[in-house]
Amino acid sequence: MTTIQGQRLTQYAHGGGCACKIPPGELEEVVAGLVPGPDAPGSPNELLIGLDTGDDAAVVRLTGPAHGTAVVATADFFTPVVDDPYDWGRIAAANALSDVYAVGGRPLVAVNLLAWPRDVLPFELAREVLRGGLDVAAQAGCHVGGGHSVDDPEPKYGMAVTGVADPDLLLRNDTGRPGMPLSLTKPLGLGVLNNRHKATGEVFGHAVEVMAALNRDASAAALDAGAVCATDVTGFGLLGHLYKLARASGVGAVVDAAAVPYLDGARQAVRDGFVSGGTRRNLEWVAPHTDFGSADEETRLLLADAQTSGGLLVAGEIPGAPVIGELVPAGEHTLLVR
Structure with a gap:
């Protein structure tokens, strides 16, 4: 771990990773009514995925000589989720x-987004954060071309990413249909382990490697399997992102809680009280739309756990990924936990 005089990055942030997102209910109130028309005035290009369903990235189909190509654009950044700056950079990248992989795209170029308390934390740590991001982008075959930085009391890091996709082979959150199985490509529990790390300094190497792993292969496998519907599981938790997918698709969803994979130590972290406010807000948001059956509070919190760099949730079967439920016709509750 790279530190300067014992400084812990997570102690300079009010929240950690994607758990510091604005709560989903509040965010939806903010953006309500801000959905633009299908095409920008004067633009010859077609907006395929925008703000209307809260999907993972914006996608625009190009016209003219590049008519068989769609451009994918997204941005994501957050406060430190781990104390090691290099690992934080890897995870954030x-x-x-x-978000590009979640819509079936391939990243081409990224720019860094860095906020840094320059009078508090040495730039040696910031360099390590940027190095971690650069190394993961290189694994993805994605160029990093500079970026933007601001002096900020709280450190934050992430990237704005541009990619490409086949406009006829996209993964969307509004194309789910009853009968489609649901596959999850990374285990849950990242949020509670990160919260334990922030509180105690314990390092969970297996969680770090899960967060730093690219969703590239999962995206390719989903497309190869003929999937058309997916999302990634990040700050709104499994139930939050599944609720958005089901709502956008006009369907319901059943989750088999026993089939959902969890990281080692995740349940113990819940029992020991390391549950973030973001996770509790996620659960509060989905509760009116969910029939939890006999699921206990521990399971409910894990299903709503605010993930950072979680896996893909795909409406389809993917080799090696557990099937955790299925989409069903819309009913009294959007989500059912069994």
């Missing part, structure tokens, strides 16, 4: 790139 993988998380930003995930």
